[in-house]
Amino acid sequence: MLVKEWDYAELAQKNKQYVWHPFTQMKEYIEDDPIIIAEGNGRKLRDVQGNEYWDGVSSIWLNVHGHRVQELDQAIRDQLDHIAHSTLLGMANIPAILLAEKLIGLMPQGLAKVFYSDSGATAVEIAIKMAFQYWQHKGKRKKQRFITMKEAYHGDTIGAVSVGAIDLYHEAYSSLLFSSIKAPYPYVYRSPINGSGKEQTDFFLAKLEEVLKAHHEETAALIIEPIVQGASGIIVMPDGYLRGVRELCTKYNVLMIADEVATGFGRTGHWFACDHENVTPDILTAGKGLTGGYLPVAITVATNEIYEAFLGEYEEKKTFFHGHSYTGNQLGCAVAIANLELMEKKNLILEVQQKSLYLAKELERFRQLRHVGDVRQKGFMMGLELVVNRDAKEAYDWSERIGVRVCRRARELGMLIRPLGNVIVFMPPLAATTEELDAMLQILHQAIQEVTEG
Numbered sequence: 313m314l315v316k317e318w319d320y321a322e323l324a325q326k327n328k329q330y331v332w333h334p335f336t337q338m339k340e341y342i343e344d345d346p347i348i349i350a351e352g353n354g355r356k357l358r359d360v361q362g363n364e365y366w367d368g369v370s371s372i373w374l375n376v377h378g379h380r381v382q383e384l385d386q387a388i389r390d391q392l393d394h395i396a397h398s399t400l401l402g403m404a405n406i407p408a409i410l411l412a413e414k415l416i417g418l419m420p421q422g423l424a425k426v427f428y429s430d431s432g433a434t435a436v437e438i439a440i441k442m443a444f445q446y447w448q449h450k451g452k453r454k455k456q457r458f459i460t461m462k463e464a465y466h467g468d469t470i471g472a473v474s475v476g477a478i479d480l481y482h483e484a485y486s487s488l489l490f491s492s493i494k495a496p497y498p499y500v501y502r503s504p505i506n507g508s509g510k511e512q513t514d515f516f517l518a519k520l521e522e523v524l525k526a527h528h529e530e531t532a533a534l535i536i537e538p539i540v541q542g543a544s545g546i547i548v549m550p551d552g553y554l555r556g557v558r559e560l561c562t563k564y565n566v567l568m569i570a571d572e573v574a575t576g577f578g579r580t581g582h583w584f585a586c587d588h589e590n591v592t593p594d595i596l597t598a599g600k601g602l603t604g605g606y607l608p609v610a611i612t613v614a615t616n617e618i619y620e621a622f623l624g625e626y627e628e629k630k631t632f633f634h635g636h637s638y639t640g641n642q643l644g645c646a647v648a649i650a651n652l653e654l655m656e657k658k659n660l661i662l663e664v665q666q667k668s669l670y671l672a673k674e675l676e677r678f679r680q681l682r683h684v685g686d687v688r689q690k691g692f693m694m695g696l697e698l699v700v701n702r703d704a705k706e707a708y709d710w711s712e713r714i715g716v717r718v719c720r721r722a723r724e725l726g727m728l729i730r731p732l733g734n735v736i737v738f739m740p741p742l743a744a745t746t747e748e749l750d751a752m753l754q755i756l757h758q759a760i761q762e763v764t765e766g
């Protein structure tokens with residue numbers, strides 16, 4: 313890689329002076345020496361000082377093939393020779409059409425119409441509004457509320473936060489939100505009952521059914537992160553739970569929204585997490601990996617049943633009044649097409665499945681670490697829950713910042729990762745080779761061992 317000479321001190325000073333970083337306590341951050349990324353190549357990032365790091369969380373769960381992938385770079389260059397952006401409000405463009413066709417071909421059977429936006433949160437806002445308005449059009453005006461899972465995360469805009477349930481992120485805004493109904497998520501490691509996967513599934517489905525029984529008449533939709541609840545700590549559902557959720561939603565006439573922003577596009581070892589249990593939601597949201605981690609494009613995909621409820625005469629005002637300036641952006645859609653084509657060409661889904669088995673085997677030795685309480689994995693989504701005491705599953709106190717400290721050590725050892733509280737998240741790009749995964753796991757193991765046992 314050719315790195316242009318940058319003056320690190322000058323950039324750091326300007327960063328401190330002008331930039332407010334997301335999910336970052338700035339008082340602390342500006343005291344520290346920031347990492348300033350200059351380049352990426354394959355599964356590595358390089359900062360302006362020339363240090364190289366593995367991209368251990370795929371630049372926050374986005375990256376698929378790596379950085380500076382020739383096919384993806386070229387797709388953007390080619391599209392630039394035609395046009396960068398024109399609006400999708402009332403008119404169409406070539407990449408947005410072709411991407412929608414491609415997406416419907418990959419989606420769970422029955423999903424039919426693609427609505428574009430630019431982030432996971434906006435995709436969720438759109439899903440909420442669609443579900444809400446669907447019932448209004450259907451004449452079931454009482455169905456206005458949403459059921460969500462405890463500890464769910466669906467993005468940071470107000471609607472998405474209203475169906476979110478992580479107190480740390482969401483409590484400050486509580487008086488600003490619409491209230492949603494919360495159902496317990498099957499967090500098996502800390503389940504109130506002992507028992508096998510099947511018993512857990514049945515227990516939590518029974519809990520959900522109680523909620524649905526009590527609230528279905530006022531409920532428009534249930535929203536769920538299928539198979540893996542991500543931001544709560546990479547929590548994997550027991551088998552059969554998602555299918556059960558689908559059946560209960562149908563039984564109680566509540567729409568099912570599957571938020572696949574994190575899990576979509578191969579991350580869990582299938583194109584979509586819903587594919588693990590042959591589930592078709594009424595609405596599916598996706599983003600993150602869609603463009604291979606290149607540009608901000610997200611989608612909300614609905615069945616024809618939902619779409620058709622919005623059809624009517626102009627005067628009836630059934631139009632879905634929603635859009636964003638960059639909806640259907642050509643550069644983003646072009647790189648998304650290239651990403652999906654490259655995934656197909658490389659047979660990446662199959663590769664992820666094979667490498668996941670390898671990862672599962674390699675993760676076994678993490679279970680021997682004294683402070684690793686739970687090792688969770690589905691495909692290329694992995695979470696290691698650290699505990700003070702394994703037998704009692706005693707959690708580290710927040711003030712100990714155990715996750716932050718482990719990630720800090722990993723950074724010194726050459727890998728960038730970001731924790732979720734006491735859970736160490738490992739989410740390498742899907743195209744990482746087994747040799748690369750080995751190198752990353754080595755750092756992960758060393759960092760956890762040194763910080764928790766040192």
Ligand SMILES: *Cc1c(COP(=O)(O)O)cnc(C)c1O
Nearest residue numbers: 431432433465466467542573574
């Ligand atoms: C990341 C995430 C979102 C929000 O996506 P943004 O692009 O950050 O707005 C929504 N839902 C889930 C499940 C996510 O993991």
